[in-house]
Amino acid sequence: MECIINILCKQEDVMEKADVIIIGGSAAGATAAISCKRRNPGKTVTVVRQEQQVLIPCGIPYIFGTLGSPQKNLIPDSLLTGNDMNLVVDRAVEIERERKIVRIESGNDISYEKLVIATGSLPAMLPIPGIDKENVFVIRKDVKYLQDMLTTVNQAKDIIIIGGGFVGAEFADECKKNRDNRVTIIEKLPHCLQLAFDDEFCIEAESLLTSRGVKIITNQSVAKIVGNRKVSAVQLSNGELLKADVVIISIGVQPNVDLAKKAGLQISTSSGGIMVDRHMRLRNDSDILACGDCAMKVSYFSGMPVKTWLASVATHEARLAAANLFETRYPGLGTMGVFSTEFGDLAIGAAGLIERQASQDGYRIVVGTAKAPSRHPGGMPGAVPTTVKLIFSKDDGILLGGEASGGAGVGELVNVISACLQHGMTAYEVSLFQMGTHPALCASPIAYQVVNAAEEAVMKLQ
Numbered sequence: 025m026e027c028i029i030n031i032l033c034k035q036e037d038v039m040e041k042a043d044v045i046i047i048g049g050s051a052a053g054a055t056a057a058i059s060c061k062r063r064n065p066g067k068t069v070t071v072v073r074q075e076q077q078v079l080i081p082c083g084i085p086y087i088f089g090t091l092g093s094p095q096k097n098l099i100p101d102s103l104l105t106g107n108d109m110n111l112v113v114d115r116a117v118e119i120e121r122e123r124k125i126v127r128i129e130s131g132n133d134i135s136y137e138k139l140v141i142a143t144g145s146l147p148a149m150l151p152i153p154g155i156d157k158e159n160v161f162v163i164r165k166d167v168k169y170l171q172d173m174l175t176t177v178n179q180a181k182d183i184i185i186i187g188g189g190f191v192g193a194e195f196a197d198e199c200k201k202n203r204d205n206r207v208t209i210i211e212k213l214p215h216c217l218q219l220a221f222d223d224e225f226c227i228e229a230e231s232l233l234t235s236r237g238v239k240i241i242t243n244q245s246v247a248k249i250v251g252n253r254k255v256s257a258v259q260l261s262n263g264e265l266l267k268a269d270v271v272i273i274s275i276g277v278q279p280n281v282d283l284a285k286k287a288g289l290q291i292s293t294s295s296g297g298i299m300v301d302r303h304m305r306l307r308n309d310s311d312i313l314a315c316g317d318c319a320m321k322v323s324y325f326s327g328m329p330v331k332t333w334l335a336s337v338a339t340h341e342a343r344l345a346a347a348n349l350f351e352t353r354y355p356g357l358g359t360m361g362v363f364s365t366e367f368g369d370l371a372i373g374a375a376g377l378i379e380r381q382a383s384q385d386g387y388r389i390v391v392g393t394a395k396a397p398s399r400h401p402g403g404m405p406g407a408v409p410t411t412v413k414l415i416f417s418k419d420d421g422i423l424l425g426g427e428a429s430g431g432a433g434v435g436e437l438v439n440v441i442s443a444c445l446q447h448g449m450t451a452y453e454v455s456l457f458q459m460g461t462h463p464a465l466c467a468s469p470i471a472y473q474v475v476n477a478a479e480e481a482v483m484k485l486q
């Protein structure tokens with residue numbers, strides 16, 4: 025069923041036209057549309073997206089505890105329709121590149137001057153027996169699916185979460201909230217969150233999750249899902265059986281590139297994303313751009329393909345795509361990866377390379393760490409111990425990455441670290457970074473963690 029809002033051209037025998045078509049209405053698609061319209065107010069912009077209601081993807085875990093409903097976690101359509109854009113709720117089924125047409129499922133064709141593909145990602149599946157059993161869920165960005173999942177979670181006593189990355193860990197914490205149930209994470213690596221953080225931060229997060237009643241089993245994978253019609257248990261690789269009423273598979277995503285493949289677009293073999301240049305354009309068709317989870321990414325540090333699928337990256341790429349639609353304005357610098365999460369009172373975040381990754385990539389590194397209360401004096405209400413760890417290259421002193429743990433301020437602390445990274449700042453420069461502080465808002469200027477961690481590194485570099 026097609027639903028068209030604010031369509032400019034509706035005569036049956038006239039093909040609909042848009043200066044810009046954006047396929048996808050989530051983080052990347054919505055941002056590309058808004059940014060494109062802002063930059064080109066005279067152009068017609070049409071967003072084609074398949075779902076009636078768009079979820080805020082990063083808010084999905086919070087539907088299961090803090091928010092309590094998918095309806096409380098939606099991106100409002102008014103962002104598009106209230107800003108003179110057309111919204112077509114339907115599935116794009118084909119891109120005819122020669123005629124510059126997007127064909128949509130209900131049979132309509134829309135022609136474009138420029139096309140942005142923002143079809144995102146789909147949950148990765150586990151290749152194990154039993155994943156098709158009832159009450160086994162993946163994390164789909166779909167309101168009805170998540171509502172059914174929430175109803176099932178609400179009735180469950182034993183919930184098993186496969187995958188202890190940030191999404192699995194957030195799900196575990198939220199599924200435990202205000203419920204008399206047992207929630208277990210099964211993680212095949214030695215720690216939860218191990219791909220995103222160094223061990224000390226993983227351990228801090230794990231002990232917080234454990235203190236909130238989540239059971240964590242590491243160094244184990246799930247070999248099969250057991251049950252008749254419905255799941256009743258999971259079997260671990262060591263043979264152990266764990267009772268389960270609900271299984272949530274959270275092992276990552278894969279780029280959704282079916283439409284792009286069908287149109288003959290090049291797909292990166294290493295990351296699975298649509299191959300784009302630094303302007304987010306296709307290499308062999310400059311009228312088509314791609315951004316977000318469906319697009320190939322390269323590392324800011326190495327220039328090699330990376331699998332960093334984050335909303336922050338998707339929106340950054342969407343703004344780049346919008347800037348480079350009609351002119352060549354500026355290239356992207358590559359994906360840095362900035363991210364934070366929170367369990368109870370503990371927030372942790374990272375920007376750029378963690379120590380383990382920097383060492384694996386062959387850097388000789390110097391690390392500086394500083395810990396202080398998030399407000400000053402430490403007795404101020406709401407003050408929590410906050411740690412910042414910065415990783416610098418030993419050879420030129422340039423910042424490679426940083427991690428932080430503590431209170432809610434960590435989200436912005438890692439954004440500060442990211443700004444320092446993007447400007448290629450050295451340990452010396454970060455140590456003289458001019459910050460503003462206030463007792464109720466920030467760490468003491470004497471103990472400001474980012475500056476003090478950098479100063480510790482400067483001492484080591486000297």
Ligand SMILES: Cc1cc2nc3c(=O)[nH]c(=O)nc-3n(C[C@H](O)[C@H](O)[C@H](O)COP(=O)(O)OP(=O)(O)OC[C@H]3O[C@@H](n4cnc5c(N)ncnc54)[C@H](O)[C@@H]3O)c2cc1C
Pocket residue numbers: 047048049050051052053072073074075078081082083084085114115116117142143144145146163165191280283315316317318333334335336337338363364
């Ligand atoms: C549970 C969860 C929590 C997360 N938390 C965070 C976080 O805290 N921070 C963070 O930075 N990232 C987070 N992420 C990652 C983030 O959600 C993704 O990186 C982001 O959603 C990517 O946005 P996107 O627009 O590229 O793709 P998607 O969100 O996947 O959206 C794709 C869009 O394309 C549409 N579409 C696809 N095919 C078609 C078609 N043929 N026709 C029409 N429309 C189509 C879809 O319907 C959808 O609107 C989280 C992800 C999940 C699953």
